[in-house]
Amino acid sequence: MTHEDQPLGRMEDLPQSYLDDLKARNLVPLWPSLRGVLPPKIPTRQTQPTHWPYETIRPLLLQAGELTPIEKAERRVLVLANPGHGLEKMQASAAIYLGMQLLLPGEWAPSHRHTPNAVRMIVEGEGAYTTVDGEKCPMSRGDLILTPTGLWHEHGHDGDQPVIWLDVLDLPLVYYMEASYHINGNRQTVRPGRGDRAWTRAGIAPTQVFQRSDKRYPMLRYPWADTRAALMALSDDEPDLDCIQITYVNPETGDDAENILGFYALMLRPGQTLRLPARSPAAVFHQIEGQSEVRVTDRAFTLAEADTCCAPGYTEVSLHNLSTETPAFLFIADESPLHRKLGVFEVRD
Numbered sequence: 626m627t628h629e630d631q632p633l634g635r636m637e638d639l640p641q642s643y644l645d646d647l648k649a650r651n652l653v654p655l656w657p658s659l660r661g662v663l664p665p666k667i668p669t670r671q672t673q674p675t676h677w678p679y680e681t682i683r684p685l686l687l688q689a690g691e692l693t694p695i696e697k698a699e700r701r702v703l704v705l706a707n708p709g710h711g712l713e714k715m716q717a718s719a720a721i722y723l724g725m726q727l728l729l730p731g732e733w734a735p736s737h738r739h740t741p742n743a744v745r746m747i748v749e750g751e752g753a754y755t756t757v758d759g760e761k762c763p764m765s766r767g768d769l770i771l772t773p774t775g776l777w778h779e780h781g782h783d784g785d786q787p788v789i790w791l792d793v794l795d796l797p798l799v800y801y802m803e804a805s806y807h808i809n810g811n812r813q814t815v816r817p818g819r820g821d822r823a824w825t826r827a828g829i830a831p832t833q834v835f836q837r838s839d840k841r842y843p844m845l846r847y848p849w850a851d852t853r854a855a856l857m858a859l860s861d862d863e864p865d866l867d868c869i870q871i872t873y874v875n876p877e878t879g880d881d882a883e884n885i886l887g888f889y890a891l892m893l894r895p896g897q898t899l900r901l902p903a904r905s906p907a908a909v910f911h912q913i914e915g916q917s918e919v920r921v922t923d924r925a926f927t928l929a930e931a932d933t934c935c936a937p938g939y940t941e942v943s944l945h946n947l948s949t950e951t952p953a954f955l956f957i958a959d960e961s962p963l964h965r966k967l968g969v970f971e972v973r974d
């Protein structure tokens with residue numbers, strides 16, 4: 626018998642008078658809970674593999690548009706909640722919050738800023754925009770727009786159809802840290818130009834009389850057309866490459882685009898199956914184009930366009946393109962930057 630198999634003392638093994646004495650002094654015995662907080666070899670994870678099909682979200686979100694005016698909602702969002710954490714916790718994983726947000730033509734979601742970092746992945750509709758830190762970022766399907774911690778942002782919509790996007794935030798973590806709050810602000814003054822046009826090619830950066838940008842978040846919008854072209858070029862250039870994936874980065878430093886969550890796009894060649902090793906962070910997969918099968922533990926999800934699913938950490942994930950003729954494209958969010966900063970990042974083969 627190894628010492629790990631050795632049963633430890635339980636609460637009920639202790640006399641009630643002793644437990645009462647501890648409780649009265651705000652003390653707790655560790656040994657009855659020791660295996661719970663430090664389980665052998667692999668962490669206990671509340672995050673369950675979960676699939677949120679877009680076709681089930683969309684009608685309910687449009688219904689929210691009829692039931693609740695934007696003034697009564699500020700943000701009209703249905704949260705993609707993981708049942709493993711309890712739906713009321715409104716979290717997809719330990720650190721990831723996901724929400725599907727609707728903005729109707731003519732609506733405006735007022736300016737605010739908050740401590741959690743956010744990104745939005747545009748799911749459908751044209752004509753809407755997010756103004757972040759005075760920069761007007763148009764929204765098109767597949768675009769990634771950052772609203773990092775502390776930056777003012779507001780949403781408007783000049784088009785004639787509903788616009789829907791997926792919000793990804795590190796809210797559960799920042800809330801757990803007792804550091805989550807927001808401040809409402811006035812409508813922003815929009816600067817001319819668009820930041821994403823300043824960094825149009827990898828390897829070259831805009832320069833003002835030999836001075837590079839020292840902004841922490843120099844690029845706020847990552848157009849899907851550019852990301853898709855980069856993945857296609859990578860695939861064409863390296864036909865033997867198994868994993869055709871890019872990371873969304875700060876173009877000035879190469880660091881992750883935001884501090885806590887990591888964001889990626891991945892292309893599966895026609896018919897390709899890609900096995901991702903078990904890694905410590907949890908991850909979210911959102912289908913931008915095509916149809917994929919995502920296998921997580923004993924679950925298999927068929928992701929149609931705009932579907933989203935999540936996988937707990939320390940779990941292998943297998944991605945399969947269900948089309949033998951066209952590539953499939955996925956947007957991925959995970960907790961890697963956080964795990965690396967904390968020193969707990971791990972890959973297991």
Ligand SMILES: [Fe+2]
Nearest residue numbers: 737739743778
């Ligand atoms: Fe916000």
